[in-house]
Amino acid sequence: MFETFEVVPAVDVQDGEVVQLVQGERGTGKRYGDPVRAAEDWLDAGAETIHLVDLDGAFEGARENEDAIAAVVEAVGDDADVQVGGGIRSFTDARDLLEIGVDRVILGTAAVENPDLVGEIADVYEDSVLVSLDAKGGEVVVSGWTEGTGLDPAEAATEYADIGASGVLFTDVDVEGQQAGVRTDVVSRVVDAVDIPVVASGGVATLDDIAALKEAGAAAVVVGTALYEGNFTLAEARERIA
Numbered sequence: 001m002f003e004t005f006e007v008v009p010a011v012d013v014q015d016g017e018v019v020q021l022v023q024g025e026r027g028t029g030k031r032y033g034d035p036v037r038a039a040e041d042w043l044d045a046g047a048e049t050i051h052l053v054d055l056d057g058a059f060e061g062a063r064e065n066e067d068a069i070a071a072v073v074e075a076v077g078d079d080a081d082v083q084v085g086g087g088i089r090s091f092t093d094a095r096d097l098l099e100i101g102v103d104r105v106i107l108g109t110a111a112v113e114n115p116d117l118v119g120e121i122a123d124v125y126e127d128s129v130l131v132s133l134d135a136k137g138g139e140v141v142v143s144g145w146t147e148g149t150g151l152d153p154a155e156a157a158t159e160y161a162d163i164g165a166s167g168v169l170f171t172d173v174d175v176e177g178q179q180a181g182v183r184t185d186v187v188s189r190v191v192d193a194v195d196i197p198v199v200a201s202g203g204v205a206t207l208d209d210i211a212a213l214k215e216a217g218a219a220a221v222v223v224g225t226a227l228y229e230g231n232f233t234l235a236e237a238r239e240r241i242a
């Protein structure tokens with residue numbers, strides 16, 4: 001997983017369409033069309049991994065965009081890794097996705113509510129679980145970033161690494177979707193806490209932000225709004241960190 005630093009395009013799906021939210025808040029999204037077309041375009045641009053999120057599933061606690069997710073996996077799964085999050089609450093949910101060709105499932109709320117689920121999935125599907133630690137105000141938040149947990153992200157990352165997580169997806173919700181720049185100090189703190197890959201997300205606005213996250217020790221960075229709004233191309237991002 002992420003043998004070299006990757007720039008990973010986000011394909012966040014709400015009501016069957018690609019949407020980018022500001023700080024994860026409903027009603028703040030801008031729509032960017034069909035998720036299959038978006039994933040294919042990112043693949044053509046050189047993406048090695050597609051970050052696919054069922055936003056409705058994240059908010060509602062159950063997978064809501066199964067058809068759209070499956071269509072993306074069918075379209076690009078043979079040529080790129082696909083990691084999927086949102087609404088995955090059980091071993092069955094994870095199994096169903098992994099069996100259709102998803103490479104990694106992302107557990108957020110489910111990992112907080114049932115940490116043993118991480119190990120349960122990892123025992124059957126090796127290197128298949130990313131634990132999503134979304135931090136707002138220094139606290140891990142769940143349920144579509146609407147509920148605090150009291151957990152410190154670096155401490156939580158250590159616990160999940162011990163359980164069997166193959167990586168951590170760390171999202172800095174305080175800067176997510178704002179294109180205001182990244183905060184490398186909070187990312188570095190999580191990176192320093194674990195020996196598994198940390199994928200950074202949130203706040204990327206420029207090529208300098210991407211380079212800074214690589215320098216901070218992240219194994220990859222998920223980019224959404226900055227790519228969709230044309231701040232830079234995926235090719236330019238890949239060239240910057242080559």
